[in-house]
Amino acid sequence: MLDSDNTCNTDCPPRDVLDLIGSKWVIMILCCLKSGPLRTGELMRAATGISQKMLTQTLRDLEYNGFVERISHPEVPPRVEYRLTGLGHSLSELTLVMQQWAVANYPAILAQRSRAVGQN
Amino acid sequence: MLDSDNTCNTDCPPRDVLDLIGSKWVIMILCCLKSGPLRTGELMRAATGISQKMLTQTLRDLEYNGFVERISHPEVPPRVEYRLTGLGHSLSELTLVMQQWAVANYPAILAQRSRAVGQN
């Protein structure tokens, strides 16, 4: 039962998950990894505009929460791959639902926005 | 078609929507309004912990994007009600999906987290 008497506490699973996928690069990373594992450098190129700091930071976060698996090959030079876990795939499907909702309703949102600015 | 070549640009509808529902109080407000219109004061009490500034700020944002309708009754003292639009109800259903995913997968996430800290 979610939200018994119409109050959604601040510290609830939904908030926790939202803070995750709400962070700027998470969706993009999930997106990039959906079709298969990638190396760090490949991710850097695939996720256009991300800095190295944000990339590793986001990956650590995803790893910590069990959405991404880090595979380090003991070679020289170092080779590291990241791949979605089962939970990660599940999450990426959830974000897909959101994306679909977003593209479906975006025209309505934009229309309302221009209506709103017109009134001022 | 979302995301043709595996890149999800920063300025895309999904990001835009995420920035909206990712903001701290949006879900809670949607939640509170789901069962019917509420006045400002009622919202203040329903959304436990919110400040007045964040309440009006969040409402303006929701209004601007067409999720909430502001109904001002020309009375003294002033009486204002907020109610979900059709788009708002649609969005609240989307957040419900997220909430369900969150509660369903939260145990797995927590388990992974404790496993992660154990390794360090």
Add this chain to the structure above:
DNA sequence: CTGAATCCAAGAAGATACTG
């Protein structure tokens, strides 16, 4: 009652330089 304005602290994110 409703809500706008201001000031302030904390966190997120970017740029850059450096290590194994």
Add this chain to the structure above:
DNA sequence: CAGTATCTTCTTGGATTCAG
């Protein structure tokens, strides 16, 4: 190649005060 560390900037959110 992969990752860390530091410094700076910008945004969020909270506390308080004031106005219609």
